[in-house]
Amino acid sequence: MTPPARAQAAIELLDQIVAAAEGGGAAADTLIGRYFATRRYAGSKDRRVVRELVYRAIRRCGERPASGRAALLAVAGDDAELGAAFDGSGHGPAPIAAQERGAEPGLAPAWLLDLLRASGLGQDELPALVDRAPLDLRVNRLRAEPDEIAAQLAGAEAIAALPDALRLPAGTDVAALAGLAEVQDAGSQAVTLASVAQPGQHVVDLCAGGGGKTLALAAMMGSQGAILACDTDRGRLQRLPPRAERAGVTIVETRLLNPGRELEALGEWRDGADCVLIDAPCSGTGTWRRNPEARWRLTPARLERLVATQAHLLAVAAELVRPGGTLVHVVCSLLDAEGRGQVQDFLSAHPGWTADRPKLGFGRPHGLGLRLTPAYDRTDGFFVARLKRPC
Template sequence: MTPAARTQAAIEIVDAVIAAARSGGAAADTIVQRYFAERRYAGSKDRRAVRELVFAAIRRAGEVPASGRAAVLALAQDDTVLAATFDGSRHGPAAIDPDEPAAPAGAAPGWLLDRLAASGLGEDEAAALVFRAPLDLRINRRLAEPAEIAALLPAAQPIAGLPDALRLPHGSDVAALAGQVEVQDAGSQAVTLAAEAKSGMTVVDLCAGGGGKTLALAAAMENRGRILASDIDRARLSRLPPRAERAGVTIAETRLLDLGRELEALADWRAAADVVLVDAPCSGTGTWRRNPEARWRLTPERLDRYVSMQAQVLNVGAALVRPGGALVHIVCSLLDAEGADQVDHFLAAHPGWSAEPLSLPCGQPRGAGLRLTPSHDGTDGFFVARLRAPC
């Protein structure tokens, strides 16, 4: 592909991402994969260059751009080499009109910037939400030692306070180490520590998804005890058993739940768990470094649905906690509505429950919990609180 053809490809892909964001369609990564699956002539360098351009354009535009062309034009304003590819050639984009508008730069849509500001996040914090994320690993000590993995990955750096974590540059290939390491953001590793999981415990990972936190819990428990990993998403939950097998985890069992009927399926776990971890469905405002187009998909109405869903899941989780046990609320969101305010509402509705202080290797106090941000902690954004059930 010529440089101009790469630019045109990026424009077409961003157009598809914009359409998907408006309609609830596929994620940007999936759209990129589909685009090149239909264009086998594109080499690996072409695919890499186009992908870089696509995500750079997405990251720069806070509001949903008018078009893919407008989004890429915004990058060309500061890049003369890129601007030169708008040459009107056969496979390239048309020449730039001097009066042609480019997509304005920004960290997020205006309404979301207002919500972030109301949640105590300034402009610098908001801007860092779309910086490119590194690749973080959690070392599985059942199969490998940190020094052993570090020797295999000379570019890896340790992460303060997390002895089983390593950080690599974005795009590093660690597929050959599957099982020995798990790809997991340092923030995700840190907030999982709030469960204080120990050998022999009975633990529920209520919204387990693909099982990243389940495997981290099993490691903390030295593969002794019992973990129930449950979710309403069959496809995501189905990824856990093979991951657990590779990691040598034998204490985790899975259970598929029906939305709205969770407690029926979990009747045998009522008041049985030492700890219930609720990594609740949320807006994902803390994960924009990895999914920058997600900020184009979020609406006030969708946010309200997440807040309502979180309250319901916390109620389910509370019913599974034994007297004196703990409920850990985690969201990969920086909005108080899903974090500090959500916990306040839970405590007001559940007399006898209390919030416990947390001591984690990163994060800052926010309400009854801690909040991690890309700017302050160098991690994805999270809120976490540990709640104690009455005895």
């Protein structure tokens, strides 16, 4: 592909991504994969260059742009070589008109920036929210040791305060490590430690998804005890059993829940869990480094629905925790409505419960929990709180 053809491909993909963000369609990575699946003529270098152009444009535009062309023009304004690709030749984009302007650069939609600032994010911390994320691994101690895995990977670095974590150079191929290690952001590993899960305990992962935190819990427990991994998404939950088998985990039971009626399927676990972990559905404002187009998907109405879902899940979890047990609330969000505020509301509605702020070696106190940010912790953004039921 010529440089103009690559620019045109990026525009076409950006058009799809903008439309999907507005209409709730597929994620950018999925759309990019589909696009090249039908364009076999594009070599690996072409795919890499086009992908980089697409993500440069997404990161550049805080507000959802009017079109893919407007998004790429925002990048071309600072890149003369890319600007020259708008030459109208062959399969390239039309020349840039005299008065044509690209989308306005920014960090996020204005309403979200206001909420982030109101939630205590300093102006100096905002740019890091859309930086590129590193590649982190969690070594599965049920089957391997961190030193053993690090020796197999050029450039691997240990991450302080996380004994099982390694940070790798971007693009490192880790496919051969299936079962021995899991790709998992250091922040995600850290907040899971807030559960303080121990061998022999009974633990519920209430929003398990594909099971990243479930497997981390199992390793903490030495695969001794019982973990109930739940979710309302059948497709995501079905990915957990084969992952658990590869990881040598034998203590996990999966259970599909009916949204809004979760307790109907959890009767035998009422008052019986040593710990319930809620990795709650959230705005994902802490994961923009990995999913920058998520800034264009969130709306005030969707945020309101997510906050309501989180409050509901906290109430469900409270029914499962045994007297003296703990509930861990996690969101990959930096908005107080989903973190600090949720904890305050929960404690107001559940007399006798108390907050026990985790000590993780990551994050800073925020409300009654901890907040991790990309700028301060070099992780995804998280809020985590540990709540204790009275005996």
